[in-house]
Amino acid sequence: MVILSGIQPTGKLHLGNYFGMMKPAIELQQRGTAYIFIANYHALTSVTDPDALRTATMDVALDLLACGLDPRRAVLFRQSDVPEIPELTWILSTVTPMGLLERCHSYKDKIAKGLSPNHGLFAYPVLMAADILAYRSNLVPVGRDQKQHVEVTRDIAMKFNAQYGEVFVVPEADIREDVAVVPGIDGQKMSKSYNNHIELFGDEAETRARVMRVVTDSTPMEAPKDPDKCNVFALYRLFASEEERGAMAERYRRGGFGYAAAKRALFDAMQAYFRPFREKRAELAADPARVEALLRDGAERARRVARRTLDAARRAAGLA
Numbered sequence: 120m121v122i123l124s125g126i127q128p129t130g131k132l133h134l135g136n137y138f139g140m141m142k143p144a145i146e147l148q149q150r151g152t153a154y155i156f157i158a159n160y161h162a163l164t165s166v167t168d169p170d171a172l173r174t175a176t177m178d179v180a181l182d183l184l185a186c187g188l189d190p191r192r193a194v195l196f197r198q199s200d201v202p203e204i205p206e207l208t209w210i211l212s213t214v215t216p217m218g219l220l221e222r223c224h225s226y227k228d229k230i231a232k233g234l235s236p237n238h239g240l241f242a243y244p245v246l247m248a249a250d251i252l253a254y255r256s257n258l259v260p261v262g263r264d265q266k267q268h269v270e271v272t273r274d275i276a277m278k279f280n281a282q283y284g285e286v287f288v289v290p291e292a293d294i295r296e297d298v299a300v301v302p303g304i305d306g307q308k309m310s311k312s313y314n315n316h317i318e319l320f321g322d323e324a325e326t327r328a329r330v331m332r333v334v335t336d337s338t339p340m341e342a343p344k345d346p347d348k349c350n351v352f353a354l355y356r357l358f359a360s361e362e363e364r365g366a367m368a369e370r371y372r373r374g375g376f377g378y379a380a381a382k383r384a385l386f387d388a389m390q391a392y393f394r395p396f397r398e399k400r401a402e403l404a405a406d407p408a409r410v411e412a413l414l415r416d417g418a419e420r421a422r423r424v425a426r427r428t429l430d431a432a433r434r435a436a437g438l439a
Contacts, residue, residue, distance in 0.1 A: 120151030123256040123290075125158040125198070128175035129166055132182050133316035135301040135309030138357055143260055145187045153193040154254045154421060155183065157414075160198045160205075160246060164239045180410055182319060185400035190413045198250065200418035203425040208242075208249040210432050214278045215245050224267055232312070248272040252287045253425040260293040283435035287428075301357070302350045304333045320397055323390075330386045331379070340377035351381045358388040 124144040126136065147153040157179045159172060166172045176197060188195055198204060220226070223244055230236055251259055251272045259269050269292035276287040300308055303315025310316060317329050333351050338344050346352040346368040356364050367384065370376040403410055433439040 120258060121154070121254060121256045121288075122147045122151050122258045122260065122293075123154045123156075123251055123254055124260055125156040125161075125250060126179060126183075127158045127162045127165075128172065128179045129162050130171075130175055130311050131318045131321065132179060133309055133311065133318050134354070134357070135303070135316065137186065137319055138301050139262060141183060141186055145183070145193075147260065148189055148192040151258075154256070155188060155193050155195050156201075156250065156421070157195075157197050158250070161243065164237070164243060165234070177407070177410065180414055181400050181403050184403055184410065184413070185320075185396045187396075190417060194417045194420045195413065196417035196421045197414055200415065201253070201421050201425050203422060203429040204246070204249050204253060207253055207425070207429050207432060208246045210429075210436060210438075211248055211252070211275050211279065212242065212245045213436075214282060215248075215275050216278075219271060219274060220244060223271065224264075244268050244271045245275065248275045251290050252276055253428050254421065255288045255424065255428060256290045257288060258293045259290050263294055266292050266294060279432070279435075283432075286431050286435050302353050304329055304350075306334045306350050317389075319393065320400055326389070327386050330389070331382050333382060333385075335378040341375055343374040344371040344376070346371040349378075349381070351378060351385055355381065355385045355388060358385075358392045363388075 124140065124147065126132075126140050126144075132141070144153070144155050147155075157176050159176050162172060162175070166175065180195065180197075183195060184190070220241055225243065226236075226241055229240060234240060247268050248271060251269070252275075259272075261269055269290060273289050276289045280287055280289075303309035303313055304317065305313065305315045307313055307315055317326060321329075333354065335349060335351060349371070352367065352371065355367060359367065367381070371381075430439065
């Protein structure tokens with residue numbers, strides 16, 4: 120089984136990125152051949168500072184490797200190191216109906232949020248389709264909000280296959296119902312665009328300050344509280360064992376336990392959870408040539424597969 124997952128280098132990664140993409144992607148290593156890519160072509164739709172993009176791309180590589188991605192088991196690479204992808208994107212675009220792209224929720228949402236419309240933003244799903252189809256992916260793990268992009272990929276693959284013959288594997292979306300929606304410090308879904316995030320490897324003082332700003336209700340310290348309605352507990356449960364979650368929930372329900380104490384417990388749990396990852400990241404950051412070599416090796420492995428797929432598409436369409 121071939122599984123594909125990617126993440127954009129649009130800034131420092133946060134807890135929502137870790138639990139929503141990184142941790143599930145790292146777990147994919149056990150399920151089949153996993154292609155994990157850093158989607159820097161996609162990031163061009165929102166990141167316009169070249170130095171910031173380079174830095175963020177390396178940061179994502181460091182974060183993935185530090186958190187457990189094993190380049191001996193998974194193929195880790197930069198999207199831009201596979202030149203077959205842009206050519207395949209163009210070929211796929213010639214069979215992609217305009218209406219299919221016009222119906223995409225992501226484009227509409229981004230325009231509604233004030234992003235200036237451009238071709239890259241509009242044609243984003245075709246590039247995503249090329250990413251998925253190039254490696255003959257069977258399974259694409261996504262949250263429910265990304266399901267439409269996999270459906271678009273399936274439509275494009277089936278239209279190409281119907282027109283030119285069976286070239287592409289039609290992928291399935293693996294909807295990850297078990298992936299937690301990580302609340303930000305304001306209670307909304309954690310996102311850099313809301314500035315409500317907590318970085319994975321941020322400065323300790325800044326991380327502590329952000330944790331202490333997590334929004335809570337006004338229930339007095341002495342009163343019982345409902346852990347299932349608390350943003351602090353929702354974050355704490357991501358890091359705690361079942362026994363620790365039960366003990367914390369009991370303290371909430373018993374009363375005499377304030378939110379400040381809960382936030383301190385959350386910060387301590389986060390620090391303990393990420394400590395070994397932080398140490399690994401520091402080791403990797405001290406040897407950037409090693410990380411660069413891992414990315415280039417991953418790109419070579421990815422290109423071998425993408426080249427075969429592109430050659431098949433070129434032959435089918437009469438380009439070779």
